Amino acid sequence: MSKTLVAYFSASGVTEKVAEMIAEVSGSDLYEIAPKVPYTTADLNWMDKKSRSSVEMADKSIRPKMAEGDAAIENYDTVVIGFPIWWYVAPTIINTFLEKYDFSGKKIILFATSGGSGFGNTIKELQPSAPQAQFVEGKLLNHVNKKSIEEWVKTW
Numbered sequence: 001m002s003k004t005l006v007a008y009f010s011a012s013g014v015t016e017k018v019a020e021m022i023a024e025v026s027g028s029d030l031y032e033i034a035p036k037v038p039y040t041t042a043d044l045n046w047m048d049k050k051s052r053s054s055v056e057m058a059d060k061s062i063r064p065k066m067a068e069g070d071a072a073i074e075n076y077d078t079v080v081i082g083f084p085i086w087w088y089v090a091p092t093i094i095n096t097f098l099e100k101y102d103f104s105g106k107k108i109i110l111f112a113t114s115g116g117s118g119f120g121n122t123i124k125e126l127q128p129s130a131p132q133a134q135f136v137e138g139k140l141l142n143h144v145n146k147k148s149i150e151e152w153v154k155t156w
Helices: 014-026 053-057 095-098 124-128 146-153
Strands: 003-008 029-032 078-084 105-111 134-140
Touching: 003 014, 014 029, 014 078, 014 105, 014 146, 078 095, 095 124, 105 124, 124 134
Parallel strands: 003 029, 003 078, 078 105, 105 134
Antiparallel strands: none
């Protein structure tokens, strides 16, 4: 049986709650993709072109540093990665995470939370950070409950 990790980045706690439900329902391990410097409310102000998140998303080469920790990716066959959608794609800290580890031969299932936009070019922008992985565009999981998570996990 394959071993699964649910790794997530959550700036406001919404994605974290969904990731916790997925890990519980699927019996997977849980890992937080935490930034070395946490995001403040001002950092997340998408209306301010000089806010930290706006600057990072405007320059896709920026790789925010992660807090210390080891996701031990080598121990997993499948990695479910969750994040909020920022500017129609994953935040660049997800690229940081993918570039930190060797995902060769791993299956990566994505899920996201969003205020209104879909996955956009997310896979296209993440694939170069883990070119030897098999990416699966998972699902937008907004306002979900345990039952809907159970149904989704069965599709893996």
